[in-house]
Amino acid sequence: MRDFALAPSPVSSHSGGLADSVFDAAVHNPTLPLLARRSTPSSTDWEEVTAVEVRDEVVDLAKGLIASGISPGHRVAIMARTRYEWTVLSYALWAVGAEVVPIYPTSSRDQVEWILRDAGCVAVVVEDEQAVMTVGSVCGSLRQLRHVWQLDAGALDDLVQRGEFIPIATVDSLRRIVLPDSTAVVAYTSGTSGHPMGCALSHRNLASPCDTLLAGWGHTAAPPGEQGSVLAFLPFSHVYGLMIQSVCIRGGLLMGHEPDLGGEALVSALRSFRPTYFYAVPSVFEKIYKNFLRTAQQAGRGVLFERAADTARDFAAALERQRLGGGSGPGLDLRLQHALYERTVYRRLRAALGGRVGRATSGGSPLNRELSLFYEGIGVYVHDGYGLTETSGGVTMQPLGREKSGTVGQALPGMDLMLAEDGEILVRGPSVFQGYINDEAATRATLRGGWLATGDLGWLDSDGYLTITGRKKDIIITSSGKSVAPAALEQRLRMHPLVHQAVVVGDNRPCIGALITLDPEFLAYWRGSLSLQSDTPSREAREENALREEIGRAVAAANSSVSRSESIRVFRVLPVQFDHANGLLTPSMKLRRDAIVERYAFEIDAMYQARSRAPRQNVPDELSGWDDADNVFR
Incomplete structure (x- = not known):
């Protein structure tokens, strides 16, 4: 067994909770745009919301939560798509010391009932009337559930009005007693078999990988001198989405929201918001590539696209050999071909992502090496990383200047990786979760001597790059x-x-x-x-x-x-x-x-x-x- 890490960098200490980042931004850079929203889902005009405006919205909503009886340690479920209100609400809950329980918005009645009961939620925020009906059908068996708030029915405005009499000092006092090791989120595993289990993630768990990524990679989110921007569209009900939200808020990146994962809605949002950084799961990158190919074929340019794609992969592979010390880089002929396709093909492909994306991140499962090389070759390097719910999302990342496609990179500073005799990946570090709620036996089986048994299989090369080969149970x-x-x-x-x-x-x-x-x-x-x-x-x-x-x-x-x-x-x-x-x-x-x-x-x-x-x-x-x-x- 052998441990690997990017560098022996110490992990920075954390104080306070996740909500502090909103309040700190309002003090140190009050006019910095933190969020962007649209008046209607189909609008192409984005209104920027500054740090101080976000802070004020969080405070007003936190006061309403206090007036409604939400106290430190209470668990409140959010069952909604990725939208502006999700972000403001989650930070308001953290500001009063409450714990967020994300629920996928299309979950079945049985899944909703299980999570609300298992987590002991005192309130649930839903998006629409259909979700109200789903929750209403199980309310009778949930004695602890006191509130069902519907976003589309103006629930947040009602909460703000209800909390008008609460002093701001009350919110500040509650926020200041939130400790780094207090539970911030109870994120339920995907549950590929049986009931999902609730992973308790502390404020420190969630903040640690975000701060590490920002310290080492944050400057790649945008060209020098520009504010980075990210369009959030993957569900916040998954830890990957939550991590991106925290990276944006803690790093001062402008974040927009797109709740509709449909192809046309997402393409429209990308073109109007024009993010500088893109994140997705492999299936999204695969879909975008197939859309490129289909569009080219429909225009009678399928052969041209395939030649351009081959050139992009060859060019990226030559660059990879060069940066890893195994070659001199693309030859003259390849550079000329690549330059030709840059003018005729590649810049048009990048325009589909808004035209400003230079780098991206893929997570959730490994990205195909050929697909990774394609994107690098057209001018959008995709960092393929590794993480899981129990690690708050962040374990590995591609080292800058030494990226290796087909792998998920090296361990983040402060994180340790080790392979068991059967190839199972073991992880240790500050982002490893607190345990499964209501299931000490499962926690003991997963946390072994300080190491998290991930259930994933992989191998480490001589330079510490991790390759995921599958799941043990698969x-x-x-x-x-x-x-x-x-x-x-x-x-x-x-x-x-x-x-x-x-x-x-x-x-x-x-x-x-x-x-x-x-x-x-x-x-x-x-x-x-x-x-x-x-x-x-x-x-x-x-x-x-x-x-x-x-x-x-x-x-x-x-x-x-x-x-x-x-x-x-x-x-x-x-x-x-x-x-x-x-x-x-x-x-x-x-x-x-x-x-x-x-x-x-x-x-x-x-x-x-x-x-x-x-x-x-x-x-x-x-x-x-x-x-x-x-x-x-x-």
Whole structure:
């Protein structure tokens, strides 16, 4: 076992709570814009809100919370999308010493009831009437719940009015007694199986990685002399979103909010807000790349885009070899090609992100190396980092000037990494959580001698760069005893434009299989681009054959990275995507594997039975996973 860290830098000490950063900014830089908001969701005009204005809003709302009986240690749930009110409300709660319990806004009735009861929430803030009905249906069993406040019904204005008689000094006195080790957030794990568990995160836990990132990387958020700006759109109900919020407030970055994750709304917000820094999860970076490709193909420039993308990856790979001491950088021909595509392609791609983004961060799961190189090659370096709910989001980051795509970087200063004998990643440092509430046994099983057992598998190279290979519980063991980590195969499958999601299966089966969903937008374009003319039945049959061949090529490309015994031999395309609404995705957009396998048990059985019945045919190996019983439209 071996420990690695970026540098032996000491972790700065923290005093007070997270709300102090708003009050400090109001004192030291009162006119600095901290937040930006729109009058309507569709507006393209952003109104900047200064530090002193944010502070005053937080104080007024905190007074209303006090008047409503919210006291230090009380837990208040926020069940809303990423919006301006979320930020103001969370800092008001922290200012009075309350604990925030984020709930994903589309959570089911049972999930809402479980979290509110398990956390013992005294109040819940919801967004709309539908959420009020969800909470109302479980209120009878929640004796501690006193308030249900609805944002769209003017609840925050009512709270402000209710607290008018509370002295400002009362808020200050409560804020000043909040200790760094007081619990700030009870963040529930995604719950890929069973009930989610509440992770208690202190003010120190959440502040530590943010301050470390700001100290080492904060200057990269914008060109010199400019204020950095970030468009928040990922859910604040996940620790990744909370960490970005804290980085912006503590670092003086201008933050806007976009609650709608739909493609058109997000693109519009990016173009109007024009952030200098972008953050997302890998699926968002994959979607943006596919949109680039689809748009180019629709304009008849698909070949040009693919050549430009190849040049971008080659250029970035040459730069990487140079900065890591393994090469002299891009050659003359490559530099000339890159310069040509910069004028004709790359700057237009960056314009889709607002035109000012120079760097970005990816988190939640590993980013594909080829995708990382593509973005670096077009002028947007994506820092792929690693963290989890139990570590308040921050464990690793790419070292500036020594970035290595395909890895999640090195340990942040103050954080220690160690690999167990089975490859499990162990973490120690100031951002490691306080424990699971109401579950001492799970806490003891996870925190071992001061080290957090993450459940993730990985390896460290000789320079301390960490590569994530998967989750321990996700390892598939075939009937022949072969162990297969599904993450890499799924990642490569998703790189094909038609593939939206992929779940690799095969436990106790003779070979590896996959369930695949298709990207609806790209599928519609792909169908429209086929030159098939005939009667409808014949056309549908030929279209199905063409789709089989295309998905077969996607599987063959994924299989090229593994041995034959690890390769996908059977697969089925499903008609419905995995999402949070059908219970097959976590709030952080991870696959609920157990739920997917259970939901599609019939399809999985049929997939393997069809393979065993099919006669051997002389077909190309890349299509050998298909047989006559497979129907991609089921």
